[in-house]
Amino acid sequence: MHINDNMKMKRILKKMNKNKFSLVYLLLWFIPFSSYSQRYISGRITDAEDGNPIPSATVFFTNTTVGTTTDTEGNYRLSIPGEGIYRLTVSHVGYQPVVQDIEPGRRSFKFDVAMQIQELDELKVSAGIRFRQRDITLFWSKILGKNPSKRTIYAANPETVYYYYNPETRILKVICREPLEIINYETGYHIQYMLDHFTHDYQTGVTDWSYQYLFTELEPNNIRQKNTWDKNRMIVYDLSITKFIKSLYNNSLQKDGFVLANFFPNPDPKIPPIISFFSQDNISSISSSDNSKTVNFANAQVILLCYGRSINDYDISILQRGKGNASVVNMLLCDSLRIFSDGTYSNQLHMSPVNSSISLLGLSMRLPLDYIPENSVIK
Numbered sequence: 001m002h003i004n005d006n007m008k009m010k011r012i013l014k015k016m017n018k019n020k021f022s023l024v025y026l027l028l029w030f031i032p033f034s035s036y037s038q039r040y041i042s043g044r045i046t047d048a049e050d051g052n053p054i055p056s057a058t059v060f061f062t063n064t065t066v067g068t069t070t071d072t073e074g075n076y077r078l079s080i081p082g083e084g085i086y087r088l089t090v091s092h093v094g095y096q097p098v099v100q101d102i103e104p105g106r107r108s109f110k111f112d113v114a115m116q117i118q119e120l121d122e123l124k125v126s127a128g129i130r131f132r133q134r135d136i137t138l139f140w141s142k143i144l145g146k147n148p149s150k151r152t153i154y155a156a157n158p159e160t161v162y163y164y165y166n167p168e169t170r171i172l173k174v175i176c177r178e179p180l181e182i183i184n185y186e187t188g189y190h191i192q193y194m195l196d197h198f199t200h201d202y203q204t205g206v207t208d209w210s211y212q213y214l215f216t217e218l219e220p221n222n223i224r225q226k227n228t229w230d231k232n233r234m235i236v237y238d239l240s241i242t243k244f245i246k247s248l249y250n251n252s253l254q255k256d257g258f259v260l261a262n263f264f265p266n267p268d269p270k271i272p273p274i275i276s277f278f279s280q281d282n283i284s285s286i287s288s289s290d291n292s293k294t295v296n297f298a299n300a301q302v303i304l305l306c307y308g309r310s311i312n313d314y315d316i317s318i319l320q321r322g323k324g325n326a327s328v329v330n331m332l333l334c335d336s337l338r339i340f341s342d343g344t345y346s347n348q349l350h351m352s353p354v355n356s357s358i359s360l361l362g363l364s365m366r367l368p369l370d371y372i373p374e375n376s377v378i379k
Contacts, residue, residue: 040108042077045070045090048114057092057115058192061102062212065368081370083291084340089212091194093178094118099212104290104340135163135172138200142207143193144182145362153364156181174198174209182363183218187236188229190216191363215368234373238308239328241351241360242343242369249293249341251280257307259319259326273322278302287338295337302332303354328365329354343369 045057053074060067061081070076080086083104088111090098095115139161140148148154155161157180164173174195182191191213198209220226237243238257247256260278284295305326307315318324330351338346353359 039080039105040077041080041088041102041111042075042108043111043113045074045076045092045113045115047095048116051114054092054095054115057090057095058214059088059090060212060214061369062087062089062099062214063366063368064370065215065217066370067214082340082342082344084342084344085338085346086344086369087212089194089214090115091179091212097194097196097212101346104292132163132165135165135174135200138172139163139174139198141362142198142200142209142359143180143195143211143363145359145364150183150185152186153182153184156183170202172200172202182213184363185218186229186364187232187367188218188220188225189368190218191366192216193363213363233367233371235308236365237367237371237373239306239360240365240367241349242367244304244306245337245339245343245345246341248280248284248295248337249339251284253280254311257309257311259303259305259307259311259315260332261303261305261319262301263303263322275320275322290340292338292340295339297332297334297336304330304332304351304360306330306360328360329357330360 045054045059046052047054053070053072055070055072055074057070057074057076058067059070059076059078061078064081064086066078066081068076068078078088080102085104086102088100088102090113092115094117096118098113098115100111137147140155140158144153146153148158157178160178160180161174161176164175165171166173175198176195180191180193180195182193184191193211193213196210196212198207200207218229220229243256244253244258247253247258250256253260260280262276262278264274264276266273283297284293286293305319305324306328307325308327315325330353333350333352334348336347337349351359351361358365
C-alpha cells in the first residue's frame with residue numbers, strides 16, 4: 001500500500017469514530033455488486049376451489065436441480081438458477097400442473113398459484129386400452145433416447161404409463177397420471193419426469209410431446225462410481241443442447257465442437273452432396289434490453305453436428321467431401337430461437353437423430369441446466 005493510500009485510510013478511520021454509521025457504509029461499499037444479482041421467487045400454493053393451502057406440492061425449475069416442496073401453509077421460496085429464461089413448474093397429485101416462464105431480470109418477486117383439480121382424461125384407463133409392443137418400444141426410445149436398461153437408464157415405475165393406439169388414424173397416444181421416476185446410472189441422476197402429453201403419428205412419423213422434469217443427484221456407492229459419473233457427465237455436456245446454445249451465444253461453434261450445415265443431395269449419387277455452412281454472423285442478433293440473442297433459421301432443415309471437441313481443418317475437409325466423423329448428428333428444425341449466455345432459450349426447438357445417431361432430446365443426453373463441469377471448454 002502506498003503512503004498516500006495509508007493517509008487516505010487514516011482519514012476514513014478518523015471519520016468513522018465521529019459517525020457510528022461509517023463502518024456499515026464502508027463494509028457495504030466493499031461488497032461485490034455481483035452478490036445483488038441473485039434472484040428469488042416465492043409464493044403460496046392454494047386450492048382454487050376453497051382457497052386452502054396445499055402442503056407438499058412440488059415446485060421446481062424444469063431441467064435443473066433446483067426444487068422444493070411447500071410447507072404446511074403452502075409457502076415456497078426458490079433461488080432462480082441463472083440470468084436467462086427458466087420455467088417454473090408446480091405439481092401435486094390430483095391437481096393440474098402449473099407452468100410459468102420466468103423472464104430475465106434482476107428483481108426478486110412473488111408468484112402465487114391457485115391449483116385446479118385435475119379432470120379425468122377422455123381416455124379411460126382400463127384393460128380395454130389397445131397397445132402393442134412396438135408402441136412401448138417407441139415411447140421409451142423417444143423419452144430416454146435409447147432402450148431402457150437397469151444398467152444404464154430406466155423408469156422405476158413403468159406401470160404408470162398407459163398406451164392407446166387408434167388403428168383408424170394410426171395415432172398413438174400415451175398418458176401418465178403421475179411423475180415417472182427415471183434412474184440414470186450412466187450420469188448418476190434421479191429424474192422426476194412429468195409428461196404433459198405424448199402422441200405419435202405412424203403415418204407421418206411425427207412425434208409431439210411436452211414434459212417438465214427435475215434432477216436429483218444420486219449418491220455414489222464408492223469413489224470409482226463417482227469418478228465414472230463425473231467423466232460421463234463431461235462427455236454428455238460437451239455434446240449437449242445446453243453447450244450448443246452457449247456456443248451459439250458466444251459465436252464459438254467450431255471452437256466448442258459444433259457445426260451447423262445444410263446438405264443438398266447431388267443428382268449424381270457418385271458425386272458428394274453439396275454442403276452449405278451456416279454463418280453465425282448472418283443469423284444472430286443481440287437484444288440490448290435483456291442481453292439475449294435471436295437466432296433465425298427461417299424454418300430451414302439444418303444439420304447439427306456435435307463432435308465433443310474442437311473442430312480442425314481436417315474435420316471441415318471431410319465434411320466438404322460429404323462425409324463426417326461427428327459423434328452426434330441431429331436434424332434441427334425451428335423458425336427462431338431466443339438464446340441466453342447460460343444456455344437457456346425460448347421458442348420451440350425440434351430435433352431428430354440422423355441415420356443411426358442418438359437423439360439430443362433423450363434423457364440419456366440431458367444434464368441439469370445448472371451443471372457446470374470444471375474442465376469443459378465452455379462453461
